[in-house]
Structures are given as C-alpha cells and as structure tokens.
Amino acid sequence: xxxxxxxxxxxxxxxxxxxxxxxxxxxxxxxxxxxxxxxxxxxxxxxxxxxxxxxxxxxxxxxxxxxxxxxxxxxxxxxxxxxxxxxxxxxxxxxxxxxxxxxxxxxxxxxxxxxxxxxxxxxxxxxxxxxxxxxxxxxxxxxxxxxxxxxxxxxxxxxxxxxxxxxxxxxxxxxxxxxxxxxxxxxxxxxxxxxxxxxxxxxxxxxxxxxxxxxxxxxxxxxxxxxxxxxxxxxxxxxxxxxxxxxxxxxxxxxxxxxxxxxxxxxxxxxxxxxxxxxxxxxxxxxxxxxxxxxxxxxxxxxxxxxxxxxxxxxxxxxxxxxxxxxxxxxxxxxxxxxxxxxxxxxxxxxxxxxxxxxxxxxxxxxxxxxxxxxxxxxxxxxxxxxxxxxxxxxxxxxxxxxxxxxxxxxxxxxxxxxxxxxxxxxxxxxxxxxxxxxxxxxxxxxxxxxxxxxxx
Amino acid sequence: xxxxxxxxxxxxxxxxxxxxxxxxxxxxxxxxxxxxxxxxxxxxxxxxxxxxxxxxxxxxxxxxxxxxxxxxxxxxxxxxxxxxxxxxxxxxxxxxxxxxxxxxxxxxxxxxxxxxxxxxxxxxxxxxxxxxxxxxxxxxxxxxxxxxxxxxxxxxxxxxxxxxxxxxxxxxxxxxxxxxxxxxxxxxxxxxxxxxxxxxxxxxxxxxxxxxxxxxxxxxxxxxxxxxxxxxxxxxxxxxxxxxxxxxxxxxxxxxxxxxxxxxxxxxxxxxxxxxxxxxxxxxxxxxxxxxxxxxxxxxxxxxxxxxxxxxxxxxxxxxxxxxxxxxxxxxxxxxxxxxxxxxxxxxxxxxxxxxxxxxxxxxxxxxxxxxxxxxxxxxxxxxxxxxxxxxxxxxxxxxxxxxxxxxxxxxxxxxxxxxxxxxxxxxxxxxxxxxxxxxxxxxxxxxxxxxxxxxxxxxxxxxxxxxxxxx
Numbered sequence: 001x002x003x004x005x006x007x008x009x010x011x012x013x014x015x016x017x018x019x020x021x022x023x024x025x026x027x028x029x030x031x032x033x034x035x036x037x038x039x040x041x042x043x044x045x046x047x048x049x050x051x052x053x054x055x056x057x058x059x060x061x062x063x064x065x066x067x068x069x070x071x072x073x074x075x076x077x078x079x080x081x082x083x084x085x086x087x088x089x090x091x092x093x094x095x096x097x098x099x100x101x102x103x104x105x106x107x108x109x110x111x112x113x114x115x116x117x118x119x120x121x122x123x124x125x126x127x128x129x130x131x132x133x134x135x136x137x138x139x140x141x142x143x144x145x146x147x148x149x150x151x152x153x154x155x156x157x158x159x160x161x162x163x164x165x166x167x168x169x170x171x172x173x174x175x176x177x178x179x180x181x182x183x184x185x186x187x188x189x190x191x192x193x194x195x196x197x198x199x200x201x202x203x204x205x206x207x208x209x210x211x212x213x214x215x216x217x218x219x220x221x222x223x224x225x226x227x228x229x230x231x232x233x234x235x236x237x238x239x240x241x242x243x244x245x246x247x248x249x250x251x252x253x254x255x256x257x258x259x260x261x262x263x264x265x266x267x268x269x270x271x272x273x274x275x276x277x278x279x280x281x282x283x284x285x286x287x288x289x290x291x292x293x294x295x296x297x298x299x300x301x302x303x304x305x306x307x308x309x310x311x312x313x314x315x316x317x318x319x320x321x322x323x324x325x326x327x328x329x330x331x332x333x334x335x336x337x338x339x340x341x342x343x344x345x346x347x348x349x350x351x352x353x354x355x356x357x358x359x360x361x362x363x364x365x366x367x368x369x370x371x372x373x374x375x376x377x378x379x380x381x382x383x384x385x386x387x388x389x390x391x392x393x394x395x396x397x398x399x400x401x402x403x404x405x406x407x408x409x410x411x412x413x414x415x416x417x418x419x420x421x422x423x424x425x426x427x428x429x430x431x432x433x434x435x436x437x438x439x440x441x442x443x444x445x446x447x448x449x450x451x452x453x454x455x456x457x
Numbered sequence: 458x459x460x461x462x463x464x465x466x467x468x469x470x471x472x473x474x475x476x477x478x479x480x481x482x483x484x485x486x487x488x489x490x491x492x493x494x495x496x497x498x499x500x501x502x503x504x505x506x507x508x509x510x511x512x513x514x515x516x517x518x519x520x521x522x523x524x525x526x527x528x529x530x531x532x533x534x535x536x537x538x539x540x541x542x543x544x545x546x547x548x549x550x551x552x553x554x555x556x557x558x559x560x561x562x563x564x565x566x567x568x569x570x571x572x573x574x575x576x577x578x579x580x581x582x583x584x585x586x587x588x589x590x591x592x593x594x595x596x597x598x599x600x601x602x603x604x605x606x607x608x609x610x611x612x613x614x615x616x617x618x619x620x621x622x623x624x625x626x627x628x629x630x631x632x633x634x635x636x637x638x639x640x641x642x643x644x645x646x647x648x649x650x651x652x653x654x655x656x657x658x659x660x661x662x663x664x665x666x667x668x669x670x671x672x673x674x675x676x677x678x679x680x681x682x683x684x685x686x687x688x689x690x691x692x693x694x695x696x697x698x699x700x701x702x703x704x705x706x707x708x709x710x711x712x713x714x715x716x717x718x719x720x721x722x723x724x725x726x727x728x729x730x731x732x733x734x735x736x737x738x739x740x741x742x743x744x745x746x747x748x749x750x751x752x753x754x755x756x757x758x759x760x761x762x763x764x765x766x767x768x769x770x771x772x773x774x775x776x777x778x779x780x781x782x783x784x785x786x787x788x789x790x791x792x793x794x795x796x797x798x799x800x801x802x803x804x805x806x807x808x809x810x811x812x813x814x815x816x817x818x819x820x821x822x823x824x825x826x827x828x829x830x831x832x833x834x835x836x837x838x839x840x841x842x843x844x845x846x847x848x849x850x851x852x853x854x855x856x857x858x859x860x861x862x863x864x865x866x867x868x869x870x871x872x873x874x875x876x877x878x879x880x881x882x883x884x885x886x887x888x889x890x891x892x893x894x895x896x897x898x899x900x901x902x903x904x905x906x907x908x909x910x911x912x913x914x915x916x917x918x919x920x921x922x923x924x925x926x927x928x929x
Contacts, residue, residue: 106827107831129831401838
C-alpha cells in the first residue's frame with residue numbers, strides 16, 4: 001500500500017541533516033580550486049589572496065603604487081635607493097638584517113624591482129613560513145628605520161651604481177636622451193631610475209627619513225599572497241600584522257606634470273663619441289599608455305607589444321631575419337618596449353661596424369613597417385604572434401612570483417584581480433587588421449625619434 | 458513504505474549534492490601523477506597534467522651514442538635543424554616551431570640533446586607535427602651547413618653560458634674517460650673534421666623515436682595527447698631491431714687531477730667552477746652530500762660566506778646546478794663576483810677537507826638541512842621545476858621520494874646518519890666508494906691566468922694543469 005503524503009509530512013529534519021552532512025563533506029573539495037579573493041584593511045591597504053594548493057611554497061608581494069616618477073627633483077633616484085634598502089642585506093660587509101636571514105634560513109628568496117610608476121618587493125618562502133614572511137614584510141614596510149651608518153653605506157653603494165650609469169656610459173645616456181624626446185606627455189618617465197651620484201651623497205639623514213615616509217602609506221600598498229596557504233588563517237595573520245600600521249601621506253609633492261608643448265621633440269640627432277667599438281643607431285616610437293581615456297587606445301598598447309614580439313623577440317625575430325639573413329648584413333639588433341601607465345615607447349637599437357649597414361638596416365625597418373601597414377601579415381605569422389604572447393603570459397601565471405606581480409598590476413591598473421580575463425579579451429581582439437591599424441597610427445615619422453651615435457674617428 | 462520513500466528522497470538529494478559539488482572528472486584526472494607510455498614507434502612519453510596551466514612545457518631528450526666522439530657534431534646537427542637564423546627559407550620544422558610561438562631552447566649536453574618547447578595547450582596538434590618533422594627531417598642543405606660552420610663560434614660564444622658549457626664538457630671528459638659524455642670541449646679542429654654527410658649520418662643514427670624520451674607537463678589530457686602523438690607519428694618507420702638502452706649508466710668516475718686551467722683567447726675574464734660527482738637522486742646519500750654542500754656554500758648562512766667576511770675577501774656568490782643521471786649526479790658550483798679567487802679557492806679546498814676530518818655540529822646540520830628543505834619547497838613556486846628530476850624515475854626506474862615529498866627527508870635523515878655518511882666517505886667506505894672526486898676548472902686567457910696563478914698558494918699551484926683551447 002502506498003502511503004500518499006505531502007512533502008511536509010516527511011521527516012524533513014533527517015533529510016536536511018543528511019544533506020548538510022554530505023554538503024560539509026563535499027564542500028571543501030568544491031572550494032579548493034584556486035580562487036582569488038580580496039579585502040581592504042582599515043588603514044586602506046588592499047590585500048589579494050590567490051590560493052594554489054598544489055605548490056609547497058608561497059609568494060608574498062608588496063606592490064607600491066608609487067615609483068620613480070614621484071621622486072622630487074632634489075631626490076631623483078630615491079625610489080631606487082629605497083629599493084636597495086631592502087636589498088641592502090646582500091651588499092658587501094653589510095650585516096644581514098634579521099628578516100633576510102630568517103627568509104634565507106628556510107630556503108626562501110627575495111627580489112625587488114623599481115619602475116617609474118610602481119615598485120615591488122617579493123618574497124618566496126616555503127608554505128609553513130607564511131606567517132614569518134608576513135610579519136617581516138610588515139616590519140619592512142612600516143618599521144624600517146636604518147641607522148645613520150647603515151644609510152651612509154647604502155648611499156655609497158647606490159652612488160656607485162649611479163656612477164656606473166654616469167656620463168661615461170654613452171649608450172645609457174643615448175637611451176635617456178631618446179626617452180626625453182619620446183616621453184612628451186609625462187617627461188618624468190625619462191628620469192634616470194638610479195639618480196645622480198653626487199646628489200645621492202649629499203642627502204642628509206633627516207632628508208632620507210622624510211622621504212621614506214612616502215613609502216609607509218598603507219593606502220598605496222597592494223599586498224598579494226599566492227601559493228599554498230589556508231585563506232582564513234592568512235587573512236587573520238594579515239590583519240594581525242598590517243592592521244593599524246602606517247601613516248597616510250600627504251598628496252604627492254611632484255607628480256610629473258604633462259608638458260605644455262607636446263610637439264617640441266627633436267626627431268633626429270647625431271653624436272660623435274670616443275670609446276665606442278661600433279656605430280650605433282637608436283630609433284624610438286611613441287606609443288600610448290597602458291591606461292588611456294578610451295578603451296580602444298588601451299588595447300593599442302597590447303597590439304604594439306604583439307608587433308614588438310613579431311619584430312624582435314628571439315625565435316620570431318622578423319627584423320633580424322630580414323636584415324641579417326635576407327640582406328646579409330651584420331647588424332646587432334636590440335630593443336625594448338616600456339610598460340608605463342600614461343605613455344610608452346618602443347625603442348630599437350642597431351649596432352654595426354660601418355655606418356652604411358646602419359643606414360641599410362634603417363631602410364629595411366622603414367620598408368617593413370610600411371609594408372606591414374599596407375598588407376596583412378600571414379595567418380602563420382598571426383598564429384605565431386598569438387602563441388608567443390600566450391606562452392609569455394601563461395608561463396608568468398604558472399610561476400608564483402610572476403603571477404603575484406601580474407595580479408597586483410592588473411588590480412592597480414584595471415581593478416581586476418584575475419589578469420587572465422583582460423589578457424584573453426585582448427588576445428581575442430588581436431588580428432591582422434588591428435596590427436595594420438596600429439602600425440599606421442603609431443609607427444609614423446612624426447612619432448619617431450632617431451639618434452646616431454658614431455665612433456669618433 | 459514511509460521509510461523507503463524517505464530514503465529515496467534522501468538518496469536523491471545526496472546524489473544531486475555530489476553531482477553539484479564534486480569536482481569534474483577532468484579536474485580529478487588533473488590531480489593524478491605522471492603517466493608514462495611507450496608509443497608504437499618506440500618513443501617514451503611521460504605526461505603530467507597540471508591544473509591551472511594554459512600551456513604545455515615539453516622536453517624532448519635525445520641521448521647520444523658511444524660511437525660518436527666529435528663534440529661539435531651534435532650542436533651543428535641541432536642548429537641545422539632548429540636554428541631559424543641559418544635558414545633562407547623556413548622548413549616545415551621551423552614553420553611548426555614558429556606556429557607554436559618559437560619559445561624553444563636546445564641544450565647540447567655532453568651525453569644528450571635536450572629540446573625544450575613551451576606552447577599554448579590548444580596547439581598540441583602543431584606540436585605533434587613538430588615531433589614528426591624532427592624524426593623525419595630531410596631538408597639538410599649544403600648552403601645552410603656551410604653557413605652554420607662558418608659562423609659556428611660566433612653563435613656559440615654569443616650564448617650566455619658558453620664558458621660554463623666548455624667547463625662542463627671538460628669535467629665529464631676528465632671524470633668519465635671512454636664514456637659517451639667524455640667528448641671534451643669544442644675546439645676548432647673538431648669543426649674542421651665535419652662535412653654535411655657526417656651530419657646526415659649522425660642525424661639518421663641519433664634522431665630516432667625509439668632512442669628518445671618526451672616529457673610533457675601542463676594543461677593536457679594524457680589519454681587524448683597520447684592518442685594524438687601516436688596517430689601523428691604512426692607514419693614513421695617502426696623500429697626493426699631491439700635497440701640498446703637509451704641511457705647508458707656512467708662508469709665510476711676517475712680521480713686524477715684537482716685543478717685545471719682552461720686557456721683560450723676568447724676567455725676575457727676569470728671564471729671558476731667546482732664539479733663534484735655525487736650519489737644519484739634516489740639515494741639518501743645524495744641529500745647528505747647536498748646538506749654538506751649547503752653548509753659550505755649557502756649565502757648568508759654558509760661557512761664560506763662567514764669566513765670570507767672575516768677575512769674581508771668578499772664580494773662572493775655561488776651558483777649551483779645539478780645534473781641527474783641514472784646512477785649518479787653531477788653538481789657544479791660557479792663562483793661569481795669573486796675578486797680574490799685564489800684565496801677563496803684555497804679556503805674552499807681546506808674547508809672541504811676539514812669537514813671530513815671534523816664534521817659539523819648538530820646545530821650546523823639543522824641549519825643546513827632546513828635551508829635545503831626550504832629551497833626544495835621554494836623551487837615548486839616556479840613552473841620550470843627541473844625536468845631532470847621528473848626524468849630520473851624513467852631512466853633509472855626508481856622513484857625519487859625525497860624530491861616528491863621533501864618533508865620526508867627530515868624524517869628519514871638525521872644528524873647521526875649524516876655524520877656516519879661523512880665518516881664512511883672520509884675512509885672511502887661509502888656505497889659509492891669513488892663518488893667523491895671533485896675538479897676545479899678555471900677559465901681565462903693567458904694574461905688573466907698568469908695573474909691568477911701568481912696569487913695562488915704554492916701548494917695549490919703545483920697541482921694545476923693548463924689546457925689551451927683554440928676557438929675561432
């Protein structure tokens with residue numbers, strides 16, 4: 001006999017109990033895959049947690065949204081100096097700081113980088129060392145107060161580095177001159193990162209302590225933790241070590257202001273210098289920033305990087321193929337593309353024994369760019385560019401340290417904690433037409449600067 | 458009946474919950490370890506799925522054969538195949554490499570050629586075509602060969618680690634005379650001995666799927682990847698005879714010279730390398746050696762760092778690499794940023810000797826073990842974890858428990874066992890009686906080496922042998 005009852009008649013209590021037990025058993029597996037989460041501490045510091053359980057290590061990145069562009073005139077190179085303060089531990093005869101000793105005692109590594117728009121400090125430690133690493137990171141950000149003698153040693157160290165990039169380094173100065181002509185909207189991007197050796201030596205102890213305050217503002221720090229860790233425990237420890245720390249700073253003293261007259265650039269110049277073994281030609285193109293007023297221009301920088309990959313990157317190296325193999329020249333090609341927020345440049349450098357080869361290389365570059373602006377690149381070339389960009393990006397995302405940097409940059413610039421979304425959108429939009437369009441728009445004579453650096457006969 | 462109905466609904470709810478909450482079968486598959494399969498062409502493929510990756514890291518290992526003793530031939534053959542800068546027109550092989558993003562590197566080791574390629578996971582089909590091209594290459598040309606030979610040293614000396622490669626070749630040559638890896642450093646006369654027919658013949662003997670091993674790591678489904686590669690390589694000729702083992706074990710290393718100065722005009726700075734042969738990675742003794750190495754070379758906790766600080770002969774830095782083989786490992790330590798190399802070498806030799814006579818204390822053991830264990834864990838942060846480690850279980854047919862689970866090392870090893878190992882080593886009673894040799898190789902041109910020799914302790918300078926190389 002069938003017992004007809006409505007649902008309300010069933011023993012819902014036992015059904016729900018079973019459901020809850022099963023849910024609790026299954027839920028941790030469901031929650032395990034790497035998911036990013038974010039929260040903001042009361043002092044304004046932003047935190048991103050990205051869990052990758054299968055690793056046995058964890059990366060802790062403090063990403064500062066301030067960089068060398070904010071160095072005031074008398075303290076050019078201070079950001080680099082501050083960065084070296086974290087790296088001080090490895091300089092000669094410098095007694096290692098406890099945090100560094102602690103990290104290396106457990107097999108950990110440390111790395112830092114200073115750029116114009118941002119800077120970061122990265123620790124990679126064994127998973128069980130997360131708590132110690134967070135503690136020492138908090139100390140480094142908020143409580144760093146080196147002694148006068150330590151700062152003197154550091155001044156000597158950074159002044160020596162700045163001296164190596166001084167007037168005698170012809171090609172470094174040529175590059176700076178090029179950037180001065182190329183960065184018109186934000187001339188601060190042309191400032192040398194390392195500063196001037198005499199100026200560094202003249203900084204007083206009080207000056208330095210005052211400048212350090214700029215880096216103690218928690219609102220400009222994005223803390224990224226990625227790797228194997230328990231998110232709730234990590235969150236508790238972050239609150240414990242970072243909450244209530246730091247002092248908000250006053251507005252930046254010298255944000256590099258846009259130049260009034262943006263068309264005053266010199267387009268071509270020649271230098272004759274002693275001490276060179278080969279002749280050099282540097283060609284630069286002015287490119288849009290990573291963040292611009294329109295979405296279409298933002299994507300243009302991504303396309304410019306695709307063009308850079310196609311022309312220069314090892315393996316694809318279309319330019320090398322055309323110059324050295326097809327035309328049988330012997331020209332050394334090097335290049336870089338900047339990754340600034342407001343304004344960028346693609347910078348190609350040719351070196352050869354004779355001037356004639358430089359002229360030929362320039363002609364080939366101009367002709368290739370002309371051809372690329374008028375006809376579509378082949379499907380094979382397009383596929384290879386996309387593959388090269390994907391390899392580069394996905395490999396970064398598979399490496400804990402590089403992944404943390406990508407996440408922080410993406411969050412800072414676009415408010416996205418998952419940089420893959422933005423990358424995949426850009427890669428989908430990238431096609432033969434967008435390459436033609438960007439070459440036509442940016443690789444033009446009025447956006448180009450040339451500098452010949454000849455060997456003095 | 459009531460109970461039956463209640464059970465039915467509870468079961469249904471449970472089932473629905475499991476379906477909704479449980480990870481997908483694909484994810485489940487991704488958590489499994491490596492799958493190793495031999496294809497019908499004889500190629501061994503080992504695949505490790507990695508969740509969260511959107512690319513595949515591939516490494517094709519092509520071991521050398523005993524008969525071949527010209528050290529240039531493997532590099533020149535590889536360059537004629539893979540180096541696009543030598544080609545007028547792209548071949549099907551280079552086109553496939555370009556299609557994959559051209560993110561490739563070839564390491565010409567003394568005992569094998571290793572091709573590493575990274576590519577987006579949706580291009581596995583292009584990678585399979587690349588493999589087919591590698592094993593059925595027919596596009597050798599005299600023009601390209603002549604060009605590759607003409608510019609050989611220019612390309613070789615442009616590589617960032619070319620001096621290390623020369624030192625490494627010499628170390629294998631000194632430790633394992635007669636073995637396939639003992640060809641010695643590349644020199645001009647080796648290049649002069651070669652012509653295109655040698656290259657063709659070398660290619661047809663060595664580049665065979667039945668002699669090669671492929672390691673794939675990343676966003677892949679082992680079953681479909683296996684099927685795809687099997688299908689693509691199916692057109693290749695199947696091996697008719699049974700081949701000798703792909704990887705021949707190394708003989709016991711010879712210990713005759715302590716310090717060799719390698720002199721060549723092109724070495725315009727002083728470099729120093731320490732090479733040691735240590736037990737294989739599947740043995741506990743391998744890690745005991747590495748604990749000892751960490752105790753000496755770690756920065757800033759190592760003994761040498763402390764001593765060089767006390768003697769004010771810094772700056773100093775060390776860069777260590779380990780090459781795992783089936784029955785031993787080769788460890789190399791490069792001295793970088795050293796200005797007072799003579800004094801530092803003297804110090805290092807004395808310390809290595811001293812530690813066998815008066816081993817370190819328990820505290821020092823704990824510090825060194827902790828650093829090593831931490832480093833092994835920190836290495837998992839990088840995607841590029843040593844392929845050597847993953848290859849080892851395949852070639853030696855032995856698991857590497859301490860690499861898979863570094864924590865087990867501290868549970869298995871302890872201070873007493875390490876001291877016992879050092880005791881056996883000092884009295885040459887280890888399981889591996891001859892796995893203790895070390896060789897120091899110093900590179901520089903004549904003037905640099907003469908200046909260096911003047912700074913050396915006389916007891917050391919007596920042990921030096923100088924070998925001159927011609928590289929142009």
